[in-house]
Amino acid sequence: MAKVYYDQDVNWDAISGKKVAIIGYGSQGHAHALNLKESGIDITVGLYAGSKSAQKAKDAGLKVAEVADAVKDADITMILIPDEIQAKIYKTEIAPNLKAGSALAFAHGFNIHFQQIQPPEDIDVFMVAPKGPGHLVRRTFAEGGGVPDIFAVYQDASGKAWDIALAYARGIGGTRSGVIKTTFQEETETDLFGEQAVLCGGITHLITAGFETLVKAGYQPEIAYFECFHEMKLIVDLMYEGGMAKMRHSISDTAEYGDYTAGPRLVTDKTKKEMENILTDIQDGSFATKWLTENKAGRAQFYAMRRRHAEHQIEEVGGKLRKMMSWLDKKEN
Ligand code: NDP
Numbered sequence: 001m002a003k004v005y006y007d008q009d010v011n012w013d014a015i016s017g018k019k020v021a022i023i024g025y026g027s028q029g030h031a032h033a034l035n036l037k038e039s040g041i042d043i044t045v046g047l048y049a050g051s052k053s054a055q056k057a058k059d060a061g062l063k064v065a066e067v068a069d070a071v072k073d074a075d076i077t078m079i080l081i082p083d084e085i086q087a088k089i090y091k092t093e094i095a096p097n098l099k100a101g102s103a104l105a106f107a108h109g110f111n112i113h114f115q116q117i118q119p120p121e122d123i124d125v126f127m128v129a130p131k132g133p134g135h136l137v138r139r140t141f142a143e144g145g146g147v148p149d150i151f152a153v154y155q156d157a158s159g160k161a162w163d164i165a166l167a168y169a170r171g172i173g174g175t176r177s178g179v180i181k182t183t184f185q186e187e188t189e190t191d192l193f194g195e196q197a198v199l200c201g202g203i204t205h206l207i208t209a210g211f212e213t214l215v216k217a218g219y220q221p222e223i224a225y226f227e228c229f230h231e232m233k234l235i236v237d238l239m240y241e242g243g244m245a246k247m248r249h250s251i252s253d254t255a256e257y258g259d260y261t262a263g264p265r266l267v268t269d270k271t272k273k274e275m276e277n278i279l280t281d282i283q284d285g286s287f288a289t290k291w292l293t294e295n296k297a298g299r300a301q302f303y304a305m306r307r308r309h310a311e312h313q314i315e316e317v318g319g320k321l322r323k324m325m326s327w328l329d330k331k332e333n
């Protein structure tokens with residue numbers, strides 16, 4: 001079994017007293033910056049002139065500078081801007097200002113693994129990748145917990161990169177929950193596969209197909225929404241807490257029997273073969289090339305798909321029903 005690192009395994013001296021630049025203040029950026037600050041680390045948030053996020057960071061009591069200035073001073077530069085613009089900002093604003101002997105850090109291996117960013121040899125390059133959305137990295141930390149991280153070192157110029165990376169993971173709360181070693185390759189490939197085949201692509205299309213099947217058969221869309229969409233979180237919460245067994249214990253025996261008999265009719269050998277094809281596209285770089293090309297071409301296809309999915313009936317019905325659920329957090333993050 002993989003070694004899991006906890007708070008007591010951390011050499012805090014590896015990060016204590018260091019200056020950390022957090023580039024970007026979005027989903028991950030705000031969480032890393034605030035968690036590290038509350039862990040006693042000197043943080044500067046690096047943004048561009050006119051950035052919408054700058055005011056939010058200032059309001060939260062953080063120092064804000066332009067990217068180049070934040071990097072110049074930093075012992076650790078953590079890049080938390082969208083993956084598809086990292087290479088450009090790295091070339092123009094980060095690389096020329098990186099302090100010799102400092103560390104460059106990532107929360108996802110994409111740009112290093114697919115060689116969009118090629119750092120100089122005299123700096124440490126590490127990754128601390130939270131296995132959860134940024135807003136939960138912040139929320140769980142504020143509640144005294146943490147989201148698990150995986151961490152990796154691509155380049156260990158100082159001989160201390162592993163210690164620094166693990167200490168960083170502690171600073172954002174990861175070692176409260178458990179942190180595991182990985183490589184840039186493993187993190188990049190498994191992260192892309194997980195989001196495409198299961199967490200995002202898999203689940204949204206499964207829910208939507210179930211909803212469409214019921215509505216097409218003449219059932220009320222609101223009921224189709226409750227059955228195929230709303231209940232999903234309740235079921236997933238049970239699995240998250242106690243494995244599939246806890247969920248299966250909680251549902252009726254009829255539901256459990258249907259689970260075992262209908263599941264394999266949906267996730268067939270053909271589905272698994274397609275999962276392997278998705279993994280191959282990730283491993284051989286063809287997914288990365290496609291996504292980078294889409295970005296260079298102005299994202300026309302991406303925006304069209306976003307629009308089409310946002311206009312789906314399930315979103316309209318769900319939007320109305322969720323308005324009545326007063327306990328749902330309405331806050332825009
Ligand atoms: P976001 O899309 O949330 O980042 C947006 C932030 O980047 C905003 O503060 C934005 O400022 C800022 N920004 C945009 N352009 C620039 C620029 N040119 N210079 C400086 N700042 C800029 O990113 P995520 O948090 O989603 O992702 C960051 C990294 O974390 C990625 O590598 C991603 O793969 C990884 N990751 C993300 C997870 C997540 O939960 N989202 C989970 C695990 C890893 P403004 O708003 O003012 O334009």
Ligand code: MG
Binds near residue numbers: 108191192195
């Ligand atoms: Mg991802």
Ligand code: MG
């Ligand atoms: Mg039921």
